Amino acid sequence: MADGNEMTDPTKPDPNEIYDRLTRIRHLLMTREFGLQEILTKIDILRSEFQYSHDYNPIEHVSSRVKSLDSIISKAHRKGVPFTAEDIGTNLLDIAGIRLTCSFVSDTYTMRDLLLSQSDLTLIRERDYIKDPKPNGYQSLHLIIEVPVFLAEGPERVPVEIQLRTVAMDFWASLEHKIHYKDDSDVPRHLTDALKLAADMSSSLDVSMERIHKEILELHAKEEAARSGSNDEQADDSTSPSTGTRRLHHPVAQRQAMSDDSQELFQAVLESFGMSRPQE
Ligand code: GTP
Ligand code: MG
Numbered sequence: 001m002a003d004g005n006e007m008t009d010p011t012k013p014d015p016n017e018i019y020d021r022l023t024r025i026r027h028l029l030m031t032r033e034f035g036l037q038e039i040l041t042k043i044d045i046l047r048s049e050f051q052y053s054h055d056y057n058p059i060e061h062v063s064s065r066v067k068s069l070d071s072i073i074s075k076a077h078r079k080g081v082p083f084t085a086e087d088i089g090t091n092l093l094d095i096a097g098i099r100l101t102c103s104f105v106s107d108t109y110t111m112r113d114l115l116l117s118q119s120d121l122t123l124i125r126e127r128d129y130i131k132d133p134k135p136n137g138y139q140s141l142h143l144i145i146e147v148p149v150f151l152a153e154g155p156e157r158v159p160v161e162i163q164l165r166t167v168a169m170d171f172w173a174s175l176e177h178k179i180h181y182k183d184d185s186d187v188p189r190h191l192t193d194a195l196k197l198a199a200d201m202s203s204s205l206d207v208s209m210e211r212i213h214k215e216i217l218e219l220h221a222k223e224e225a226a227r228s229g230s231n232d233e234q235a236d237d238s239t240s241p242s243t244g245t246r247r248l249h250h251p252v253a254q255r256q257a258m259s260d261d262s263q264e265l266f267q268a269v270l271e272s273f274g275m276s277r278p279q280e
Pocket of ligand 2: 094
């Protein structure tokens with residue numbers, strides 16, 4: 001019968017210690033998942049608000065993941081980080097990761113600025129591979145951001161990696177990753193050159209698309225200004241001779257691309273005041 005005085009074998013791992021380590025690692029993964037959810041909510045709010053106020057969505061696609069235990073173990077091993085929750089928590093800052101694919105290059109910086117202007121977020125590290133692409137042509141803006149998560153035992157600050165890029169950069173990076181990321185030793189020079197050339201082409205595509213986008217916005221703005229000028233010449237708040245209802249001349253009434261739902265709601269409110277929407 002065990003009397004509680006047996007000597008523990010120093011060559012064998014202590015099961016209690018292993019259990020304790022695993023519990024801490026599980027806690028680490030859980031907090032990273034919470035951090036991810038916090039940032040995803042922020043991104044969702046920014047996206048909805050943008051759509052609502054500017055009738056424009058700068059985000060094409062959002063994806064996220066918490067690193068698998070397998071990947072954590074192999075990255076810790078590769079970087080010589082001891083497998084404890086404390087060491088992994090301090091050294092592996094990309095356990096929670098979000099990829100934000102934006103429409104245009106300027107949108108990636110807008111999203112960056114909007115996130116960093118939030119007072120509960122702290123920027124830990126920034127790598128701007130858009131301004132300074134990697135030698136192979138890789139482009140993206142990488143941020144490590146710390147976000148507080150509020151647990152029963154108190155708040156904990158959690159690092160989350162955010163990669164911001166355009167659709168063109170994402171296209172290039174996904175295919176390049178498939179082709180040879182981290183295993184480029186045996187890729188012949190003419191193929192790495194071709195990948196770099198493809199990156200340059202995708203970058204000039206980004207420049208062209210953004211220029212076209214800006215020019216179209218300017219055209220719309222001019223048309224809008226001309227239309228509101230001609231509306232100003234008409235009598236404001238006049239009464240429509242055909243319906244007898246009051247016509248409203250109001251900036252909101254002139255908002256162009258209202259969603260169908262907004263149009264309906266707007267119409268219903270006008271009608272409840274006995275007014276009609278001015279003809280466009
Ligand atoms: P990791 O150990 O991979 O996390 O790299 P790091 O800690 O040195 O950070 P870095 O900011 O350079 O890269 C982080 C992540 O960006 C990678 O895990 C990839 O998702 C992506 N990335 C970086 N470089 C490349 C590249 O050359 N090609 C592709 N396709 N993705 C890249
Ligand atoms: Mg990584």
